[in-house]
Amino acid sequence: MPSGRTHDAITILTALPVFAIGYSITGGVASSSVVTAAYLFGGLMFGPDLDTVSRQYSRWSIFKFIWIPYRRFFSHRSRFSHGLIFGALLRVIYFMGVVSLAAFSLTYAYAAISGGKVPGIADLIGVWQQIGALINRHLGDNFLLLVFAGLWLGAASHTFTDMAGSFVRTGRVADFL
Numbered sequence: 001m002p003s004g005r006t007h008d009a010i011t012i013l014t015a016l017p018v019f020a021i022g023y024s025i026t027g028g029v030a031s032s033s034v035v036t037a038a039y040l041f042g043g044l045m046f047g048p049d050l051d052t053v054s055r056q057y058s059r060w061s062i063f064k065f066i067w068i069p070y071r072r073f074f075s076h077r078s079r080f081s082h083g084l085i086f087g088a089l090l091r092v093i094y095f096m097g098v099v100s101l102a103a104f105s106l107t108y109a110y111a112a113i114s115g116g117k118v119p120g121i122a123d124l125i126g127v128w129q130q131i132g133a134l135i136n137r138h139l140g141d142n143f144l145l146l147v148f149a150g151l152w153l154g155a156a157s158h159t160f161t162d163m164a165g166s167f168v169r170t171g172r173v174a175d176f177l
Helices: 004-013 015-026 029-044 055-059 061-073 087-114 121-139 143-170
Strands: none
Touching: 004 015, 004 029, 004 055, 004 143, 015 029, 015 143, 029 143, 055 061, 061 087, 087 121, 087 143, 121 143
8 A cells, every 4th residue: 555645745746637627627716726625635634544543534633533433433445435436425424424413512512501592403404504505605506516526536546546556566557557
């Protein structure tokens, strides 16, 4: 397997081509910048190696505890962590679940302490809908799709690099190509 340093270098070196391809598809600098920023975040912070003690995991610093359940649940290099289809999607769903749970818990605790109305699940869903509407209004209808595309590309670059490294190490380069 390539080292974390190699994965980082590949992510950084391929950011410009990702921007160029994004620009050729979307025709917009803003859209291409969103995809490229998400690609860099996906490759450096949000990639498949969050299921191990890795550079990506360590970069979360004081917030790395949020990835402990993810690490316990998914085995390293499984289709659910490194898979092209499910990997990034599951990390996004997991992360949004953690953010939602934290927001709900903090709101619940505040309401309990201050004697205010305790929120329900419908309230939480309503807030996420408002956030989505705000994003669409100010950042465009495709913003979330562009962010996910960038995150997915960052994870895919990691997975393809791992696959290439495995084929080179085992001498089956022709099988990869």
